[in-house]
Amino acid sequence: EIVKYAKGHGSLNGCPYINPESLAAKGFTETALAKVEKHLPSVFEIGFALNKLTVGTDFIVKELGFDEEEVNAYDFDLLEALGFSKLEIASANDYVCGTMTIEGAPFLKHEHYPVFDCANKCGKKGTRFIRSTAHIKMMAAAQPFISGAISKTINLPNSASVEDMKDAYMQSWKLGIKANALYRDGSKLSQPLNSVSDEDVEAIIEEKEKNDIVKVAEKIIHRYIAKRRRLPDRRSGYTQKAKINGQSVYIRTGEYDNGQIGEIFIDMHREGAAFRSLLNCFAISISLGMQHGVPLEEFADAFVFTRFEPSGIVTGNDKIKMATSVIDYIFRELAVTYLGRNDLSHVEPSEIKSKASPGIVKTLAEPEFESEEIVSERLVELDKNNIDSYETKLSAGKPNPSQQSVMAEEKAELNSKVKQAIEKGYTGDLCPECQSMTMVRNGTCLKCMTCGSTSGCS
Template sequence: LLMNMGLSYDSDEGRSMCAALTALMTGISYKTSAEMAKELGPFPGYAKNSQHMLRVMRNHKRAAFGKKAGYEGLEVKPVPLDAKNCPDRNLIDLAKTSWEEAVQLGEAHGYRNAQVSVIAPTGTIGLVMDCDTTGIEPDFALVKFKKLAGGGYFKIINQSVPAALATMGYGSAEAEEIISYAVGHGTMGNAPGINHTALIGHGFSQVEIDKVEAALPSAFDIRFVFNQWTLGEEFCKGTLGIPDELLNNPTFDLLSHLGFSKKQIEHANNHVCGTMTLEGAPHLKEEHYDVFDCANVCGRIGTRYLSVESHITMMAAAQSFISGAISKTINMPNDATIEDCQAAYELSWSLGVKANALYRDGSKLSQPLSSALVDDDEDDLEETLMEAPAGDRPQILAEKIVEKVIIKEVNRQARERLPERRKGYTQKANVGGHKVYLRTGEYEDGKIGEIFIDMHKEGAGFRAMMNNFAIAVSVGLQYGVPLEEFVDAFTFTRFDPAGMVQGNDSIKSATSILDYIFRELAISYLDRTDLAHVQPEGESFDTLGKGEAEGVSASQQTNEENLAMIKQVSSTGYLRKRLPQELMVLQGGQANLFEDSASIQEATGTDNAVSVSAQKSIGLPQLDDRAKAKMQGYEGDACGDCGNYTLVRNGTCMKCNTCGATSGCS
């Protein structure tokens, strides 16, 4: 929106516009909530919290009216609405009116909703809706890559850029040149240094030039186009005279082999594939650069990006009018220090921001950008040495060698083999009419280390392929590849067999066998409930309490030693990183059981046998068969056929692991 209006994200006008829209949205929402309360009554618990609720509402109203003082019960003052810098005065008037009415109606009728607004993480939804940005996030990059239905990609400029250029007075011809500077011209016809004329001089015919031109629109870099698969092996060997050992080398650069310099390749690349940035674009005035600033540096030659402070101050402008919090990631450069992170959080606190998340570029060893930067440094090393004074060259070279050694040591992983006897679980399911058995193996700490995949009644070739795929994944896990990487790579892959899933209590459909397998592993070992169709039962480590509905909590905390012992003998994946609630209650109550036993003995002078009977007579908890079954991972109900407490969930029904009987399904 701000880019369309020709406003910078990091500007007083941009922050004021954001605050005005947010104030209007939340003010109208609370006004509507009060009108609903008039007809249906306020939310449960409003009566005993009404004074606090109304105090919060009055503070929101003061912020909407731009007050800098007079807030009730606040040590950290919110950021008020900046009416002076708002480009649309009508928005200010509407926001004030909405909060005036929201407070008046709330004092008379209460509110139907305790909270009415948050800014949620909507990045994925935004992609489906074809939005450039969502929520309060700035644009991540000016150039996007759209996937084509028939395969391949094509580059498009952010939809807001043409509108912004028109708003700021640029003509259509100027805007077209500016956009072509960012996304590229898609042809080598008039490219500087490397063009049709230069290629003909190296032996290219019109046939090869046409092949290159056809591949350029979907290319990220012109060097990816000049290879044997585009030009043909016969042309590369016969006409260009490239030997097999070079042609099959994945690092071989054909353009450099033909004698083009790095500068010539770079200039041609920018002309054909685009710079991915608007910095230095023809006709674009420098004072307009800030309108197109993004969260990260754009392109290879870009240098501008939004500062950490600009993210936080934008959040603070909106936070005063959001009843909940804001989901927002603040991108920090690779050289950000601990002190920078501390300063960011302190600034957020001082401006009244409820929550934020920091991400430092390159903080993950597996991040592709890090390896790309290392490769670029290696390419530039020769030029750096040539330009440096002779006396400084040994030191530069030594620093580069030490840097490479450190990087290789960090990335090198030793294989961590599983114990000979290990835990795990077996999951049987039916995916699109095909039976699939998934077995896992775990380390002593519960971390997954191997998987086995068996397809029932499948062809020998397909079964062998799945078995060897499982081995490859297992080896990767044992060499330290995070399970998250496999999950991100293989979920939502689409091929047959696929369809409805039977036999799994959390997954009800899958787009492929691999999609099903890595959904199951993600739910069981990573607690990725976003990939589940049915929420797993039990309590996870971050489960929220239910307040008064839970009753009086146990006076003794859960016995951590006993819980650790249970994790050693039970599969983490089978329990899906959850402990049964009944187990946790029993653990928490054991100390009370022994305390009560001791007090009975002390008060009555009886021995242990008498005290046990006294415990039974006063109804103290006992570790019955149902609780034992829960501890072992079963559902806790007795089988109707054999009477054993070994029922496990099988789809929507139960199945006995002892006799195989089901509770109505098969």
């Protein structure tokens, strides 16, 4: 009896309301009833066995007297068209296909229900399911005996809130679970199985309209402002000059009145027009992003450690001494200055001296004079022999074609070594100490795996 209650009888014999006798009175023949009986054991709802696909369109039109256009409509329901009410259809469905739950089954005690609990509610009448805490505790019991994470989904009902998600993660962490996978029923449009029938769609829509205000409060959305926040016409900022592997780079910033950055300008000397134009366009796009509310931190996390030429040692900047590209250097500088991200700098602020010693300042200062004049000058005339000798020395300094060929071969060999080093997992940079190409990244610096020397910041 318990099995029949949950699984159903799979036959119309003895079924309330919808049975061979009532269907015969509606016009069903013995052949049509046999077709229906054949499909009943394998269907989930009685309506799947009583439709035009099982008994045939011709039978419904010719024998039962329905219009063919009406029968071919997508929402045509044969049982309702025959005059059965929804309550009668539901009662017959429970008898034939079962309730799909053990809740309310005869002879089954309530204290035995937990043995049959599933990840989700069972059937239309089911109310019980395994709580997320039970899933987590099961995983926690097995986790000490498993080296990796457990691949098990923690199922939550459709009514689960954001707080339920937070509690599940917190409890998983407290119990020492290495990873978890939460899934809320109905959260994916591609969910292959759904326990809700088409008949309940209208009720779901009405319920959704009532709960719209509550659902909006549960959504977590990072929404950036869509309106542009323009900078004042007269604004402050700073200009930073530096060199990356000998290439000069200028960064200029524009700030709001509160000191927040709102725009950047990038300029490079001795670079191609295309590259400089790309940098200008890149700076404009970053500036527009910041003025529309995109945090500088998002840009910094996205562009730091990008790698392309020019790259290498940085001179002229107190805090940044190495960069993998111009973009890497720019966002390191901005992150250190405006976000206090000293983890991206190579020199701690405490190590930077605010003032140089007087001796050094005096040594590096420009000569102290207002003007200069020529005291005397001497003109030396060279004879022809001296001129020929001087021209010979100049020509000796120019490489001949054979020397140029050797230089090209050396360059090709160097490029080949760099390529081989990169393929082996190294950066392709030359060690300043042992001249080997076994440099690897060590934090924000480079470290040689051959001699152990670093690029000077670790």
